[in-house]
Amino acid sequence: MSDDLLSRAERLDADDQLAKIRDRFALDTPPDQAAGAAEVYLDGNSLGALPHGVSARLKDVVEREWGRLRIRSWDESGWWTAPERVGDRIAPLIGAAPGQVVVGDSTSVNVFKALVAAVRMAPQDRDEVLVDAATFPTDGYIAASAARMTGRTVRPVPAADMAAEVGPRTAVALVNHVDYRTGRLHDMSGTTAAAHAAGALVVWDLCHSAGALPVGLDADGVDLAVGCTYKYLNGGPGAPAYLYVRRELQPRFDSPLPGWNSHADPFGMRPDYQPADGALRGRVGTPEILSMLALEAALEAWDGVSIEDVRRKSLALTDFFLECVAAEVPDGLVESITPADHALRGSQVSLRCERAGEVMAGLIERGVVGDFRRPDVLRFGFTPLYTRYVDALRAARTLADVLR
Numbered sequence: 202m203s204d205d206l207l208s209r210a211e212r213l214d215a216d217d218q219l220a221k222i223r224d225r226f227a228l229d230t231p232p233d234q235a236a237g238a239a240e241v242y243l244d245g246n247s248l249g250a251l252p253h254g255v256s257a258r259l260k261d262v263v264e265r266e267w268g269r270l271r272i273r274s275w276d277e278s279g280w281w282t283a284p285e286r287v288g289d290r291i292a293p294l295i296g297a298a299p300g301q302v303v304v305g306d307s308t309s310v311n312v313f314k315a316l317v318a319a320v321r322m323a324p325q326d327r328d329e330v331l332v333d334a335a336t337f338p339t340d341g342y343i344a345a346s347a348a349r350m351t352g353r354t355v356r357p358v359p360a361a362d363m364a365a366e367v368g369p370r371t372a373v374a375l376v377n378h379v380d381y382r383t384g385r386l387h388d389m390s391g392t393t394a395a396a397h398a399a400g401a402l403v404v405w406d407l408c409h410s411a412g413a414l415p416v417g418l419d420a421d422g423v424d425l426a427v428g429c430t431y432k433y434l435n436g437g438p439g440a441p442a443y444l445y446v447r448r449e450l451q452p453r454f455d456s457p458l459p460g461w462n463s464h465a466d467p468f469g470m471r472p473d474y475q476p477a478d479g480a481l482r483g484r485v486g487t488p489e490i491l492s493m494l495a496l497e498a499a500l501e502a503w504d505g506v507s508i509e510d511v512r513r514k515s516l517a518l519t520d521f522f523l524e525c526v527a528a529e530v531p532d533g534l535v536e537s538i539t540p541a542d543h544a545l546r547g548s549q550v551s552l553r554c555e556r557a558g559e560v561m562a563g564l565i566e567r568g569v570v571g572d573f574r575r576p577d578v579l580r581f582g583f584t585p586l587y588t589r590y591v592d593a594l595r596a597a598r599t600l601a602d603v604l605r
């Protein structure tokens with residue numbers, strides 16, 4: 202056991218510019234203090250921790266805005282415009298200028314909107330939809346249905362090969378920015394440029410990158426993007442997702458779900474559909490006000506935080522964790538499937554090991570929470586806003602204990 206690692210972890214935490222941001226989260230509170238030590242939470246890539254402030258905000262939304270103001274809150278409390286307002290709060294985190302992001306519905310529903318709208322915008326003689334072959338399943342299911350509905354076929358392609366595979370038959374490519382299983386980061390700029398050179402559009406799924414690393418949607422000329430808000434954005438279970446539509450494409454965005462909330466005059470109650478301008482064309486029906494306002498409060502945890510600092514810490518944390526695993530876990534028991542190359546790494550470390558399900562259960566029992574993805578992957582998510590270097594060390598040491 203190397204005390205060296207512990208003193209290094211403590212020094213890294215002491216020097217960490219983001220260390221104080223952890224206080225914005227409900228993490229070191231009972232019952233997390235089982236066995237005297239706070240839980241090491243490395244599952245923020247599935248469900249982000251609760252930021253302080255959300256509970257009080259929700260109480261106010263429920264008791265005052267809903268309970269007392271009732272219907273007036275749609276205007277007086279800003280409920281009606283929350284989807285665009287919260288979208289604009291997320292926008293800087295994903296490199297989008299205001300007016301291009303709208304919040305609402307699940308990621309799955311937004312994948313559907315984005316894909317069908319992209320097929321409708323693409324040259325009509327194009328008959329294929331390329332889908333990241335290792336995609337999170339929901340994207341693949343939705344893409345298959347969207348393709349069937351629009352008379353296209355799906356061709357699965359490894360995300361890393363997407364730039365080479367887009368061609369004259371491609372209407373749209375759907376790519377995960379960071380692979381949920383391996384934590385591999387894909388090349389947004391190069392893939393988008395290659396798709397455009399081939400006359401195709403690209404839809405990016407940002408679920409595992411937004412809030413974990415800088416995303417440059419505008420700079421990279423991305424057409425459409427979707428993402429969830431319950432991972433690194435800490436919006437809470439079932440928090441609504443978002444849809445980005447590049448400003449120049451908005452006039453041509455023809456939603457497959459043209460609900461009344463995306464109408465130019467929703468209260469005109471007219472029988473004919475006339476789409477609104479701008480990002481709110483991506484809205485569908487009545488927004489999820491409670492979860493959307495919880496998300497809005499959660500985003501305050503980002504006040505004064507630079508995403509570049511987040512990225513620096515994320516890479517340092519994942520490097521340190523990999524180093525601790527190499528030092529503490531006997532050789533040959535685990536193998537990292539997360540790229541060592543920083544340019545290819547998101548904010549998680551995935552370790553392949555035998556009986557991974559049982560190993561993760563053992564870790565959780567000992568207060569180290571990651572997750573298990575079948576058949577053999579242990580996932581450890583590193584959320585720079587609240588994960589400490591001592592957490593990375595404790596996770597590696599606990600893993601070594603469990604494996605022994």
Ligand SMILES: Cc1ncc(COP(=O)(O)O)c(C=O)c1O
Pocket residue numbers: 307308309310337339340377381406408409429442
């Ligand atoms: C890449 C990716 N896309 C989509 C989803 C989920 O979509 P939804 O918000 O519809 O559950 C997840 C995780 O749940 C994901 O990791």
Ligand SMILES: Nc1c(O)cccc1C(=O)C[C@H](N)C(=O)O
Pocket residue numbers: 246247248337381408
């Ligand atoms: N969205 C989830 C849920 O409702 C329950 C359990 C897990 C999730 C997840 O987010 C899974 C996650 N997208 C993954 O990367 O595996």
